[in-house]
Amino acid sequence: MSAAGRPLRDGMSIGAVLGELRAEFPDVTISKIRFLEAEGLVQPGRTASGYRQFTGADVERLRYVLRAQRDQYLPLKVIKEHLAAADRETGPRGPLVASPLVAGLPDAADFEPRAERRLTRETLLATAGIDSGTLAELEQFGLIRPGPAGFYDTTDLDLARVVRAMAEYGIEPRHLRAFRAAADREVGLLEQIVTPMYRQRDLKARGRVDEVLRELAALSVALHTLLVKAGLRGVNTS
Numbered sequence: 502m503s504a505a506g507r508p509l510r511d512g513m514s515i516g517a518v519l520g521e522l523r524a525e526f527p528d529v530t531i532s533k534i535r536f537l538e539a540e541g542l543v544q545p546g547r548t549a550s551g552y553r554q555f556t557g558a559d560v561e562r563l564r565y566v567l568r569a570q571r572d573q574y575l576p577l578k579v580i581k582e583h584l585a586a587a588d589r590e591t592g593p594r595g596p597l598v599a600s601p602l603v604a605g606l607p608d609a610a611d612f613e614p615r616a617e618r619r620l621t622r623e624t625l626l627a628t629a630g631i632d633s634g635t636l637a638e639l640e641q642f643g644l645i646r647p648g649p650a651g652f653y654d655t656t657d658l659d660l661a662r663v664v665r666a667m668a669e670y671g672i673e674p675r676h677l678r679a680f681r682a683a684a685d686r687e688v689g690l691l692e693q694i695v696t697p698m699y700r701q702r703d704l705k706a707r708g709r710v711d712e713v714l715r716e717l718a719a720l721s722v723a724l725h726t727l728l729v730k731a732g733l734r735g736v737n738t739s
Contacts (some may be wrong), residue, residue, distance in 0.1 A: 513559075517555075518555045519534065604725040617654040620652060620653040620654065620657070625653045631665050635665075642675060642678045645657045646688075
């Protein structure tokens with residue numbers, strides 16, 4: 502889709518492609534597009550006269566490359582490998598969907614806003630299968646924080662269910678304070694990174710910050726998961 506929400510047409514000139522990309526990537530140039538073509542990252546067709554003819558898939562491919570460079574600082578060699586893997590699955594003209602940096606770990610789509618249910622205290626307790634004492638402890642240690650009106654949401658429900666599952670192994674809410682503190686530090690770091698971006702006057706650029714925040718959140722969770730996985734290698738399981 503174009504920046505205006507219109508379906509991208511096939512047979513676009515390089516100038517038209519530049520116009521589609523400029524809204525999100527103000528610094529992109531025709532020379533940059535030609536360079537990416539020369540590196541084999543996009544392969545537009547040609548007219549009988551030799552003019553480039555880009556398809557909508559070509560534009561989305563370029564958008565993917567530019568985002569990977571800007572947001573993940575990936576070198577072209579790595580981006581090229583990702584594209585080659587996508588081509589093997591869908592074909593070079595097929596849809597290109599951003600995938601997790603590491604298979605099996607969260608990606609930005611997992612942090613998309615979702616419709617949250619408003620839950621009363623009674624509904625949360627009944628649905629999560631916890632008692633009022635446990636909920637009081639979760640609130641005391643900051644693991645669950647009801648809204649200003651005293652309601653809970655779907656994320657609170659998910660948290661309560663996870664805590665209940667951990668309780669079966671003897672882990673109590675007071676043991677989980679370190680998780681809350683670590684999460685707050687991670688959120689604080691991400692907030693430091695994106696807050697200056699939200700202050701930009703360019704509304705289109707500011708709108709992109711939400712996507713950046715989701716991508717950074719996914720990378721943060723992936724890093725945490727991998728660090729725990731690496732740490733478990735040293736646990737004596739004999």
